Amino acid sequence: MTDELIRAVAQADTPANMVTAVQNLAAAKDVAAIPTLIAVFGYNNPSAATVAAAALTEMGEIAVPQLLSQIDDYNYGARAYSIRTLAAIADPRAIDVLITAAATDFAPSVRRAAAKGLGNLHWHKLEPADRETALKKALETLLFISQDSEWSIRYAAVVGLQALAKIPDLQQPIRTRLDQMLATDDEKAIRARVQLAI
């Protein structure tokens, strides 16, 4: 059954047929569909990719290992969907991938998705010792990219920091940085987003 649905995705000959085939595959909610759904990110079909991302997000943790191992290093469009999906699932096993993407990817769409995701991971799923290290790394990364020259990266950093401030221990450094941005950022839009965050 799922094999047929997977074949239908491979054989879709128009963008519209592709969307339908991916919708049908997504509806099967079968773990065997995971690699195909991830591959859809690389087909340059935003509607199909959105359906695939929603399906993978709904599958949740079970999709995380393959999402992590099948990130497309050569297609930033596909990579942005992978990072967005990992951010939405919020499994903390994604932290290293999100940190690397937020800090070093050349594609702003990838960096923004990672920055937002870094604030929202399910930290309680980590062992206490790992949790402390992970939170520290996430905070450091977001503080670092909150100084990026590109406004949309700083915007995403504020969104990430706002979410991370739900952790009581991190509230103080985050507040300090947000106050600083409110006073110094030359983009009105960023100052407005900071106001919303604090």
Added chain:
Amino acid sequence: MNEPSASEYSAENAPQLTPELALANLQSPDLSLRYYAAWWLGKFRVSHPDVVDALIAALEDEADRTEMGGYPLRRNAARALGKLGDAKAIPGLIKSLECHDFYVREAAAQSLQKLRDKTAAPALIKMLDGGVAQAVQVMGRPHLTQPYEAVIEALGAIGATEAISLISPFLEHEVPGVQCAAARAMYQLTQDPVYGDRLVKTLSSSDLKLRRLVLTDLGAIGYMAAAEAIAIAQVENSFKLIALKGLLEHQLIPELDVLSVSDNAIQVMNLMDSLL
């Protein structure tokens, strides 16, 4: 455009410049160094008065010519002056609207749009002479007789309400980009939502480049009613974020530096957050 665009310069193959060196290079015997320096000074917004003066002088350059009679250095100087935001450049840019190089006129109109000075209105209005009937493709060139999009957008940005009756016929021009520019300017000059809604409708065009262009227009006029339509448009998120940033900034104008944000502003930011 038949010349390299700014984005084609990459850090590796470009000479390492400082503001001082770029300023000196504007007088270099190597014309390509002059051309690059003018772009560089705009890109890095080197707004020193000496730089502004040198770029204004470069608007009269005769040395750097293309085989078609174009003025590459003048084009880059005109573009840079728009980025530097110094009103001293306005008279020179207005004069450049009469240059016989189309791309110099286009760059000057775009920069005058950024500088938002009403004294440019008569010269810009003159470029609409002959109306839509004259606004035709130049034989063998990839452009119309005048840079209508830039001219109309500039008239809208500087609030030239006296041009409304001249701009409105361009809503029916055959080039979609010109129609969009007219709708954008008409909205700015009349605040009538009919024109904003026209742009929103164009967001469902089958032409991706046109959808991107319309996002820019909606951001520039800050048309709040378009917020949801922008967020779901079939365009890359980066373009949507820039458009929504434009909407957000329009919402913030009256409350700059006040520690509160309006419901409209919050609505826009929530949409922006969802696009990260």
